[in-house]
Amino acid sequence: MGGNPTQIDLEDLLGLDLSQWRVAISTPALKVSNQGRELRNLALQDGQGLLLATTV
Numbered sequence: 046m047g048g049n050p051t052q053i054d055l056e057d058l059l060g061l062d063l064s065q066w067r068v069a070i071s072t073p074a075l076k077v078s079n080q081g082r083e084l085r086n087l088a089l090q091d092g093q094g095l096l097l098a099t100t101v
Contacts, residue, residue, distance in 0.1 A: 047091060050088040051088070051090075052086065052088050053089060054085045054086060054087070055084045055087060055097075056084065061097075063084050063085070065099060065100055066084075066100060067079045067099075068084075068097060068098075069095075069097060069098035070095065071094070072092065072093045072095070074090075075093045075094070077095060
């Protein structure tokens, strides 16, 4: 595989209000907090991912 990192905005891509979601689990190499600012400008590389869970 391989390739350059991809920048994504989860709020825009998924149409979510990120204040109502938190990072439940992420791949070990992905360093991300539950701050909406980080989830709006997220860089993902091969094999990286996360699972969001609702806070309400």
